[in-house]
Amino acid sequence: MNSVLQFLSETVQTIFVFFCTIILVKFAAKVIQFYLKSDNRNNLIAEFCSYLRLERSLSSNTISAYKSDLEKFMQFCADSISETFKPESAGSDLISAFLSSQMDLGLTKRSQARLISSLRSFFKYLEMEGRIEKDPTELIDPPKIRQYLPTVLSVKEIEDIINSVDLSSDEGHRNKAIVEVLYSCGLRVSELTGLRISDLFFNESFIRVTGKGSKQRLVPIGAPAIEAVNLYMQKRRALSIKKGCEDILFLNRRGGKLSREMIFILVRKQASAAGVTKDISPHTFRHSFATHLVENGADLRVVQEMLGHESILTTEIYTHVNSERWREGILRAHPRG
Incomplete structure (x- = not known):
């Protein structure tokens, strides 16, 4: 009788172990499959x-x-x-x-x-890549977004800001050169802080700009901006330049690379000094640069190239700015506008 009970006990244990093994194997297979799919x-x-x-x-x-x-x-x-x-x-x-x-x-x-x-x-x-036959997003439309037109400075406001720079201060010539280059070339603030002396081709009136995705483009630079940079370069020689910043164009007073934040502070300070009440940033000069070009008949494709826009749709906003300013001008001039 004892031997029969022992046999049954061993059989039950074997069956239990067998089923547990199957469950564990299936679970392990699912875990492996999950990680493979996740990978x-x-x-x-x-x-x-x-x-x-x-x-x-x-x-x-x-x-x-x-x-x-x-x-x-x-x-x-x-x-x-x-x-x-x-x-x-x-x-x-x-x-x-x-x-x-x-x-x-x-x-x-x-x-x-x-x-x-x-x-x-x-x-x-x-x-x-040939992994799907048809793009499933083709029929999905993006939501309509209200288009906010960027703040634009008038030519007079820009001239007032440039003329408000105190050239007797230690950073005066640098600050004037920064504002001149922002407006003359329509640069992003990151492009401005990344400018190098080796990017300047003043004999040809061009600078080389490194934009988004490390893409480079040549942008014309005007005579007033060239003059301002040359005057700043004379002052720059007196700085004790930090290692690795020898070729960086715009430096802080300690000889290091200027930060984006410093450019923001500089621009707003000069706008305030000039009596410009608009809420502006360094990017406002880029908007103004593009808008003034379009207003004066520049080809939109040329403006796109100078701004470094991947799509001309991004550049087209400046035609809307121009139209809006034109509309406002008409309404101001009309007796019943």
Whole structure:
């Protein structure tokens, strides 16, 4: 009797171990499958980011934004459908559901538009690589965003700001050169702080600008800006320049590279000194540069090239600024405007 009970006990134990082993194997297989799929998704995002960096020359900040948007989308799909979800199988309904979920979280229209742009670029990349037959974002329209026209300075206001610089101060010639170059060349503040002496080709009246995604372009520079920079360069020689900053054009009083924040402070200080009440930033000079060119008949494609815009649609806002200023001028002049 004892031997029978022992046999039954051993049999039950064997069966129990057998079923536990099967359960563990299945669980392990699912875990492995999950990580493989997760790795595949991460690899796909990494490949896409490499494409953006190497072939489209986008900046690291833009690529990080794309990556963040795609990771949100992948996580939504994994939570909503399956951990084994493949991005290649996504349809427009799934993408719309994801966008709706983000809207429910209070995403602004501008952020929604950026999210759609990220997904559209990603799926166009998959289509280009032959991984999908049709881009599922084609039928998805971005939200309509109210277009806010940028603040623009008049020519007189710019002249007042330039003339308000105190040239007797230690940084006077530098500050005047900065304002002159901002307006003469329409630079972004990051492009201005990155300017090097080796980028100056004054004999040809050009400077070399390194823009977003490390793309370089040649931009004409006017005689007043050249004169201001040359006068500043004479003062610059007296600075004790920090190692690694020898070729940097605009330096702070300690001989180091000027920060973006310092340019903002400088511009607002000079605007205040000139009696300009508009809320401005260094970018206002870029807007003014482009608007004044368009007002004086410059070709929009040329302005696009000088600004370093990837798409002419970005440059077209300055035609709207010009139209708005024209409309306001007509209304001011009309007896019943």
